[in-house]
Amino acid sequence: MLKNTKQAIIIGGSHAAAQLSISLRQERWEGEILVVSDDSQFPYHRPPLSKDYLSGDTSAEQLFIRPASVYRDKQIEFLLNTRVEKIDRINKSVTLSNGEARQYDKLALCTGARTRQLAIPGVALNGVHYLRDLTDAEAIKQAIQSNGKAVIIGGGYIGLETAALLRKIGIDVCVLEAMGRVLQRVTAEEVSAFYHRVHTEEGVEIKTGVFATEIVGNDCVEGVVCSNGEQIDANLVIIGVGVIPNTELAEGIGLDVDDGVIVNEFAQTSDEHIVASGDCAAHLNLIYGRRIRLESVPNAIEQSKTAAASMCDREKVYNALPWFWSNQYDLRLQIAGLNQGFDRVVFRGDVESSRSFVAWYLKQGSIVAADCVNRPAEFILAKKLISSEKQLPIADLANDSIDAKTLLLALA
């Protein structure tokens, strides 16, 4: 039996919504909790969709963040296949796609992000896919042919992870990246060159400074025309050119929005009854002293814990260090911190010919981020280093003959 009739409504049904609903109970929210999700499934892990799931190494059942029974036991109600169409701030209610209206005392926006669509001829042909949810991944799985040829448009993490996966199952892959190098927005030149090298070693063709101008075919995709006039044969095209935050509901009710729903360090929006977390939220980051919108699972989880506390009128500041990971072939990349604005990169290990190294990003002499490839101990070190006031000599961090554990001890 619930102790009161207060109603919390969470819009969205992925990493942020799943965590927020559970965290609300942990924060002793004693009223009702309703999660309204336009997905047909209970919340599932999205990262494997561009990793093990496509190759069949992970089943759909293994993707679920929690069994449905956990939500049931905690009296968390899910409305699947349902969208929130409108929010009424004055009456504190939401209108659902099934025509129902539901009152709320506290509302959470966990609406995430959607894939950026490419506006070129041929995107509607059979065999052209985006990758954001389980339905997309399932469609790609069905479209994969053993002797297939794939073109991936976009050399970001999702594009490269998918390329690695398709190579693993023997498909010819060509990656088109419009910028001068893969991962240009997110890494140093040397790290881009590293990924370019490894993918080439694994048999992927990468074309940089080239963008797709048209996808051609007759009902089914047959090829991709590039900006240099070249046509690449393909029977599968995957477009991975970034995402756009789902902020329309927030904009519709006049909340502050700027590349994400603007929230403070307590995940509160400009309406005291509404919080936002995950990919849709642009938060004030206390570590980096500016507003940022992150697209990562750790952010969705940690920020949702803060949002849940705020909904229960408790203050839990969100100040977790951003981190991210990417798996490609035998490479496990773990990224600590944000490298934006770095002015120097120092390497530990051989980025040019090995498959294991650390790129330390410095800004005005301090470490602000690190890309750790197959370096789990250094990843722990990096997180500690960036979060603490302490510093270690840069020469020691670059010196691979000094054990990472020794450096960790020096930091303690």
Ligand SMILES: Cc1cc2nc3c(=O)[nH]c(=O)nc-3n(C[C@H](O)[C@H](O)[C@H](O)COP(=O)(O)OP(=O)(O)OC[C@H]3O[C@@H](n4cnc5c(N)ncnc54)[C@H](O)[C@@H]3O)c2cc1C
């Ligand atoms: C293929 C892939 C690989 C990834 N790999 C990694 C990785 O390795 N590491 C990492 O940290 N992150 C990774 N990410 C990113 C990570 O999955 C996202 O950061 C995370 O899913 C964000 O969770 P979210 O709940 O904020 O938003 P989303 O996952 O975008 O979920 C929001 C949900 O809300 C729904 N929704 C929106 N509006 C409404 C409405 N009005 N009514 C009802 N429902 C609505 C959306 O349809 C969606 O289902 C990956 C993402 C993808 C797609």
